[in-house]
Amino acid sequence: MKTLQDWLDFCERLHPVTIDMGLERLREVADRLALRFACPVITVAGTNGKGSTCAMLEAILLQAGYRTGVYTSPHLVHFEERCRLSGQAVSAETLAEAFATVDAARGTVSLTYFEFSTLAILWLMSRADLDAVILEVGLGGRLDAVNIVDTDCAVITSIDLDHMAILGKDRETIGREKAGIMRAGRPVVVSDPVPPQSVLEHAEAIGADLWRFGRDFNFSGDKQQWSWAGRGRRYSGMAYPALRGANQLVNASGVLAALDALRTRIPVTAQAVRNGLAMVELPGRFQIVPGQPVLVLDVAHNPHSVAALAENLDAMGFYPTTHAVFGAMADKDLQPMLQRVGPLVDRWYFTDLPLPRAASAADLQQAWQAQNTRKDVASSVHADPQAALQVAVAAADPADRIIVFGSFYTVGGVLKDGVPRLQAKHLSP
Known part of the structure; x- marks a missing residue:
């Protein structure tokens, strides 16, 4: 070695x-x-x-x-x-x-x-x-x-x-x-x-x-x-x-x-x-990246930290649409996490993660569907966090926000090439 x-x-x-x-x-x-x-x-x-x-x-x-x-x-x-x-x-x-x-x-x-x-x-x-x-x-x-x-x-x-x-x-x-x-x-x-x-x-x-x-x-x-x-x-x-x-x-x-x-x-x-x-600096802890749309990165991966994330998102003010990229380990208590942040999210992008302990994007989507009560929310599954983020950016308007949260591997997956600088495709006339 x-x-x-x-x-x-x-x-x-x-x-x-x-x-x-x-x-x-x-x-x-x-x-x-x-x-x-x-x-x-x-x-x-x-x-x-x-x-x-x-x-x-x-x-x-x-x-x-x-x-x-x-x-x-x-x-x-x-x-x-x-x-x-x-x-x-x-x-x-x-x-x-x-x-x-x-x-x-x-x-x-x-x-x-x-x-x-x-x-x-x-x-x-x-x-x-x-x-x-x-x-x-x-x-x-x-x-x-x-x-x-x-x-x-x-x-x-x-x-x-x-x-x-x-x-x-x-x-x-x-x-x-x-x-x-x-x-x-x-x-x-x-x-x-x-x-x-x-x-x-x-x-x-x-x-x-x-x-x-x-x-x-x-x-x-x-x-x-x-x-x-x-x-x-x-x-x-x-x-x-x-x-x-x-x-x-x-x-x-x-x-x-x-x-x-x-x-x-x-x-x-x-x-x-x-x-x-x-x-003090610490990437991935309610890290707000300015841009169009705004990007929020947070390694919240259990009910307590997701509750704190939801409170912090509430305090940010109004955004027309909130897009969420989410990946997590299979042993996490998903239901309270999804229920707590669910009212704030309008579009979900579930992602696979590159390790055996991770829940698949399809399993995450199924767990979300089992407790979702909103008919106006869409979801999709993706092979990795970068791919999920790219689809979210393509769907977002400049005034929206995108949150990437869950496992360290989820946030790390979008940071591996540096902090993304987002520019929404749908610019206002």
């Missing part, structure tokens, strides 16, 4: 199952790699809001002059997006070297694709002389690969129903899994306004320093600006975060609480907070 793609192909074949929850094999290889971090580590778990939280933490710490390492997953287009050092994605060549190092260290230990790549990225970051490390949990928390690292501050974002076959069928069970990233005596920021009781009970049971939304930190705001107050700091008159959507204030509040909790180790100024929140 010479290239990063060679290693990724190898990792996909290496382990008998895609998901194999458990940390014993990882810890064995991590010990051989001597994985250690001398700087503060922030670990972020939750159903929705993890990526936004990581991006805002990174942006503020970069503005404060710190060298950051960030690990997030999945990626939208290129695997290299998963690891950023001081704000820049690492090169494919650097990652290939890290994969080779892990392969040499693992011996006969079998690792999944996610475990192998996590160890490679953690090894890279452990050698990069960083001031702060930000780790996004891939799935759950307690048994996720990043949990081999003892966090200095855990952040738990919104908790809702997703990956239920693995994590459990209710919020309490799922919350218990995510609470596994907490460490005794260390801060845990819970930014979910109504967290499962299991999360609060676990924090108390292990003696974690619980920062709870509404008690230890909170925010307020009007149409122009917002303010935040925590245990030790207050910020007032702030511009809204560059990431769009009302739900981002909840995420930003958790970010500021985490930085407040770690202020003795990585202090940040009020100006770094303001600049970081104003400059």
